Amino acid sequence: MAEALRPRSRAKTSRGKTKEKKPKCEEEERVPSQPPLPSTCQGGVSQSVSPQLERLLEPERCTQGKQEKDVKDVPPKVCAVDCEGSPAALLSRSPTQGEESKEEGLQRGKDVAENRPSEQSSLPEAATSSFLKSTIPSAPSLMGHMHDPAAKNECPAKHLLPIASTEVPDTPSVAPKEHVQSSGFKMLYPKLPLELFGERLSELSLEPPAPKARLYPQIPVEPELSPFTKEQLKVFEPGSWLENVDVYVEEFGSLAHQDRHEFFELLLNYCRCRKQLLLAEAELQALISDAQNAKGRLWVFKDEHLSVQGVCADQCKVSGHHRYQTVSMNEGALEDLKHLFESQTEHVHQKLALHLYTSTLSRLQVESYLYRLLSGSPLLKSLAIQQEEPGAYVPEKTTPQEMMKVFAFANSLLELLAVGLETFNRARYRQFVKRIGHLIRMTLCYVSDHWTQYVHRAKGHRYVLPPYSVEKLQVEFDELFLRAVLHVLKAKRLGVWLFMSEMPYGTLSGNMLWKLFFLMHCSESEDLETLSATVPLADCKRHLKDPAHLESFTKCLQAMNGSEEICLLTTFAQMAQTKRDYADEDFVKVIVLEIYEVSYVSLSTRETFSKVGRELLGAITAVHTSMISVLLDRVRETIEKVGMVSLYLFKELPMHLWKPSAQEVALLRDWLLNYNLSEVENKLACVILEGLNWGAGENGCLHLDPVVHAEVALMVLEAYQKYLSQKPYGGLISESLKQVSYLASVVRYGETPETSFNQWAWGLVLRIKLHMNDLASPQGWPSAPVAGTVLDLGETPTFHPLLKASRSGLPIGCYLVVAMTTVGHSIEKFCSDGISLLNILVQSRHLRTVVHVLDKILPLFYPCQYYLLKNEQFLLCLQQFLQLDSGVPQGMTQQVTQKVAQHLTGTSYGENIKLLSCMIQSHVFISSHPNGVGPAAVLEFWVQALTSQALWHKDRAILSVMDHLCQAAFQFNQEDCVQKLLYQQHKNALGYHCDKGLLSSLVSWIVAGNVTPSFTEGSANPSQIWLAWTVLNMESIFEEDSQLRRVVERELVTNSSTPDQALKKAQSQLKLPIVPSLQRLLIYRWAQQALATPADHPLLPLIWQKFFLLYLHRPGPQYGLPVDGCIGKRFFQSPAHLSLLSSLKQRLTEVADFHHAASKALRLDSPARGTESSLEKWPGKPDYLTSPELHKELVRLFNTFILWLEEESFQKGDIYIPSLPKQYDTHRLAKIMQNQQDLWIEFVDIERIQHGFQEALDFWFQGKIESHVASSTGSAQTDFTDPCLAKERILSSLKKYDLPQSPLPLQLMKAPVPVIASASLVSPNEAKDLTRANLRILQQHAKSAALRESQQVAFNNEMLDTLPKLFTNREEQVTLSLECRGSSGKSCQGAALVAIQFEGKHRNEAINQQLHVLEKEVEDLQAEATKLPSLGVVEAAVHMENFITALINLYKRQPVPGIHRVGINLFFSMVEFVCEETQRHPPTRQFFTSCIEILGQVFIAGTKSECWPVLQTILKNRRLCTLLSPYFTPAAAPEEFVRFLISSSGCRVQDPGCPSGTRLLEAIHLALKACGFEPEEEVLMPFSIFCKHWTGLLRYQFPDHYSSFLRLLMQSCMVGGGSDGSILMAGACG
Secondary structure: OHHHHHHHHHOOOOHHHHHHHHHHHHHHHOOOOOOOOOHHHHOOOOOOOOHHHHHHHHHHHHHHHHHHHOOOOOOHHHHHHHOOOOHHHHHHOOOOHHHHHHHHHHHHHHHHHHOHHHOOOOOOHHHHHHHHHHHOOOOOOOOOOOOOOOHHHOOHHHHHOOOOOOOOOOOOOOOOOOOOOOOOOOOOOOOOOHHHHHOOHHHHHHOOOOOOOOOOOOOOOOOOOOOOOHHHHOOOOOOOOOOOHHHHHHHHHHHHOOOOOHHHHHHHHHHHHHHHHHHHHHHHHHHHHHHHHHHHOOEEEEEEEEEEEEEOOOOOEEEEEEEEEEEEEOHHHHHHHHHHHHHHHHHHHHHHHHHHHHHHHHHHHHHHHHHHHHHOOHHHHHHHHOOOOOOOOOHHHOOHHHHHHHHHHHHHHHHHHHHHHHHOOOHHHHHHHHHHHHHHHHHHHHHHHHHHHHHHHHHHHOOOOOOOOHHHHHHHHHHHHHHHHHHHHHOOOOOOHHHHOOOOHHHOOHHHHHHHHHHHHOOOOOOHHHHHHHOOHHHHHHHHHOHHHHHHHHHHHHHOOHHHHHHHHHHHHHHHOOOOOOOOHHHHHHHHHHHHHHHHHOOOOHHHHHHHHHHHHHHHHHHOOOHHHHHHHHHHHHHHHHOOHHHHHHHHOOHHHOOOOHHHHHHHHHHHHHOOOOOHHHHHHHHHHHHOOOOEOOOOOEOOOHHHHHHHHHHHHHHHHHHHOOOOOOHHHHHHOOOOOHHHHHHOOOOOHHHHHHHHHHHHHHHOOOOHHHHOEOOEOOOOOOOOOOOOOOOOHHHHHHHHHHHHOOHHHHHHHHHHOHHHOOHHHHHHHHHHHHHHHHHOOOHHHHHHHHHHHHHHHOOOOHHHHOOHHHHHHHHHHHHHHOOOOOOOEOOEOHHHHHHHHOOOOOHHHHHHHHHHHHHHHHHOOOOOOOHHHHHHHHHHHHHOOOOHHHOHHHHHHHHHHHHHHHHOOOHHHHHHHHHHHHHHHOOOOOOHHHHHHHHHHHHOOOOOOOOOOOOOOOOOHHHHHHHHHHHHHHHHHOOHHHHHHHHHHHOOOOHHHHHHHHHHHHOOOOOOOHHHOHHHHHHHHHHHOOOOOOOHHHHHHHHHHHHOOOOOHHHOOOOOOOOHHHHOOOHHHHHHHHHHHHHHHHHHHHHHHHHHOOOOOOOOOOOOOOOOOOOOOOOOOOOHHHHHHHHHHHHHHHHHHHOOHHHHOOOOHHHOOHHHOHHHHHHHHOOOOOOOHHHOOHHHHHHHHHHHHHHHHHHHOOOOOOOHHHHHOOOOOOHHHHHHHHHHHHHHOOOOOOOOOOOOOOOOOOOOOOHHHOOHHHHHHHHHHHHHHHHHHHHHHHHHHHHHHHHHHHHHHHHHHOEEEEEEEEEEEEOOOOOOOOOOOOOEEEEEEEEEEEEOHHHHHHHHHHHHHHHHHHHHHOOOOOHHHHHHHHHHHHHHHHHHHHHHHOOOHHHHHHHHHHHHHHHHOOOHHHHHOHHHHHHHHHHHHHHHHHHHOOOHHHHHHHHHHHHHOHHHHHHHHHHOOHHHOHHHHHHHHHHHHOOOOOOOOOOHHHHHHHHHHHHHHHHOOOOOHHHHHHHHHHHHHHHHHHHOOOOOOHHHHHHHHHHHHHHHOHHHHHHHHHHHHO
């Protein structure tokens, strides 16, 4: 404490100094450097102070410095945010930065204390620079500027504290006197500033009191985080897709547009060749068509006729005509056909062949170029072998830096897509722009899903991952989302706003949702970016909550097109219905009210948006159920404007999720009771109450409070008494009406308000849970109510409406009395008062209500059934119920007969019987649970109650219920209890335990020819199969117990009696009171029932088993007889019984066929007989399909039954069962013959029985226990805040794309053309071998083509020679038979036979066949010629071209003799393979010409040594003269010129010793003489050359050779005559 007071003893300063200090402090606030330390630090602290005390005083110094500067500190959380700078700033920051700054600050404080007069001056330059280096980052901060108005006064002293310090003061100083204690010691009073002790006491007493400091520090407001700018985000995403685009385009253009590029030329040449080929093929088709037309014109046919006369046998003159044709050839057509054949041959073998070759050649050249490109590129090779491993998506490893990079990358991608939206913002690009919008949405969804997982992980670990906090990243994500929305908002009227409604708004912050909602209302603004950056959040909220805003928004909607305005409203709804941990109720409320106003209140827009708004509000309220209360309150205010449309709104809302408050229930009561039925308020109350969930919620308890149930029930009763008490509606009418919603009955069906309200009231009270058993679930009934929990009718005034209704006999009141009071919860009360109320419901024909009443009260009576079974009034009610629902007329009710009511309503009777059956089966199921009464109690009660009715076995309603009871008994193994009750009934029916009078009347009735009574009418029961099964089993027990069967079988075996005789003897022996009829014997009853049972019924195998137990029974050992055959055949001896046995065989075959077909198909109807099963098919449930395996087993079983029935040896007893084939199923056959009664349950379709039973339970519990399935709108809503779902969406999206495939195994690419070996270019031998191999292929190809051409020419000529022989005019003779018409009704007695001779058309069939063969040969040749040349031929040509090209390029680089010699040899090798065929075939002619030309130009022309070989080659083959003469250059060897000339002339010079000029002149003269006066065409060119040489030689050094010239000329004249010599001279000198 002494240390703390030490500075006060030395602080004696004047008042003037204090006043002078203030303006200096104000100036220093504007200085960006470190401000001076406070005076508390200037007092000086001795250097002997311990380091612990120095650290203790550090917060005080910094705090007091901030107090003087009136600076608001930033809390530690914000200090951490300030550290979220750029990566460069983070790297440049030293770990001990805070400690170094702190020491520098202390040192400066000491310096100021020593030199106090200069304390207001600026800091030393070194200190200032040091401080700036430690506090200012080396790179611009990526945080941007804080939006804090006090930031400009912020003291940089906060940088003096370590980042990890928790002692940073966070309270700003309001006055200089304020001080916050931040040291380790807690002070009672705040320290006073030191300047106060420098004042005189007198002055202090005169001065006004200084303003008091705050008792508690002011809570600071955290500064708002700012997102990074686009420029700052580039640090995380350096690559930009939008920068330098023009440069890239220009570079690409320069690369793409290269003139005369080799590859381009190759492709262009290939395209040109293909076009020429197509044109040539078209020309060929035209020539073929012309040839066919010429053939059609080749023959001219002319019709002729001859007239003849004769005399028939009747001596009558008769005449007749004979018609025939003559033929002549059209010579012009034959000539045309000849020219067409020639043209076709020329076209195929010359033009088309060349185009086929050049097309294939150019393609191979392209392939060869690509091969060289790929094989020579190292980059492409590396790409080909690079293996790409599929990346795994592991979001758990995402760091803050990676998350920021994701935001930066997404921002870059969105900017690129935004450019696309702006560039293609035209209607013509609508689909493309939609695709861009889809990509924007998908980008946001992917980023949102990844961000959701990151947030969940960060919040789950509850730690801050440096360098960016979750809050900072949330700001960045919000900004990314904002930019995307702004881009979409700009693209108007192109359908892109649809994707805005599908964006993941659930991951946004609440503030950004407000801002986006505001900006979407300003979509028509020109500069949305500026608006989003400048508008404060408070202004956004205030503007959106302003009532005037709705009017402007409505006008804005009217200016939009239909799709955009709907998309905008959908977007609002999407923003409101996002699933979030914390929801802004104000935000959701604003959206809900806005959609409501637009859709229902505004007259200008509600016609357009009423349906859309209804769906959107339904989707929102499905997530935020409390908004239903907001809508209800708003509807209450605007119901006069909205009217009936509000009914549709609340019908669409998920009312089953809503829990109304007491005030809202009161509002509904007011509407229901104080407004007429025709008014909107009343109808709206009905719709709302109808839509509520009156069943259980998610926790299994009632969704609504039981008090609400009771209150609404009484409310409905009061309304019913008010509106319908004078107009009672019978149950027949109300229940027969089609069960539809209240709104549908009011609007669609046009019913009266009273009728609709009556139906609504009954439907609602049956749904309301008022009885303790209403909460019964499939797991069991609730326990008995505690005394006092259920009130008596007259116990409370609340039940006054009930009491009034029960006294007046109002049916709905009677039901509520049973449901709500002790009448329905007490056995005694119900027996005394409840049965009469039940009778009222029955009499008023509210039969569905009766079923619900029975469901409520019967669980009380199952343990003590006697109370109801002995109550005649209850049994009478049950009887009337069954009769009314089954359609039996019971008099008039409500002045409308049942028949008339049925005609009016169109309903079918029996629906309530089905409902009763389902209710009973539910009771059987519930009672089977532990602590239940057991299924037997339920079954016994209902069997006794139903069989107590008179003639119950003839009532179809009772039989239907009994059938379901028997099915339930079979399923729960309780058949014994049912059979026991029926057994007693059966004995009573047969006269046991009855008086003698009844017995005598029964006997007389049977004697009269009637059948013995049975509970199964007729021979069988085809409808109630389960009941028939139970009854027949019961009668079988009776037959066994009475020993009737045993005696009858003994008589049949021992005495060989007929069944009738055996039955009579049995009566006399057993002294039975009544002899049963023969057809009532069980073996016939089971047989008849087997015929009547449908093929797909589960009990059919067991019924047949029961029959065979009797049919294959062996009674011998039972009576001491030896084991003999079966007794079944003895029962089937009469014709009627034999017919029955035949029907049994046929039925077994039909059933086997049915199951065989069913095992092959998914679904198949039963056979025509007995196609429908007795199982009820409840609506809305799919039919059950039996497994194919069971069908197959049943096929085997029924085929086995057929064998058993047809096997005669079974009846004779001479069969050994183990020796039977496998098809007989000896194991089961032995059990049958041994009379084993175990049922073959393995053949029963138990799953189908359970399925049918479950359908009945579902049908009942669906109506009793409400289950509200989520609407389609709610189910379609995507939860973007669930990290598991987010990860699943990303993984699912990744699966949509093809996984990276492993690289293909490396295979050496085969070159299209063999690669030229380097050795072959310098080795003459290798070059020779390569050349000859390729040229041999080409020469052979040319020879084959020439052969085909010659063959086609030959065939064409043969065809032209044969065609004139096809038709000739040949003389023929025909005898005509001419008859007269006859006379006197008789025909001609004999025809006149007249012979006629004529020359008519005749076709030579041999010639015709020969022409067909020729045409086929020509077609085959032409087809072969029009094929593409083989790849080997083209490869040889290209290989040679590549070799020549490589050789010439090498020679140009290295003009050495060896390479030159290879080129010379190649030239002569090429010349060697030139022949007539190669010159005839265009491809080879083109190939050899081009190759010889290039080789001759490079290697031959101008070469002295090759002049003589070229000349010799020409002289050996004159055809090569034209081809080789351009490369014969004698000028290269002038000394050999005369020799060349002499050799070329083919003559010998006489005097070799004469001068060379004279010898040359003589040689030329001889050559001219050899050419002759008229040279042939093939020597015309040499003749011209010789003449040119002759003239040139004469002119050379004229007149040296003139004398020789004249001499030779005269010799020519003397030898050839004057005329020849003169002409020769003239030609030579010309």
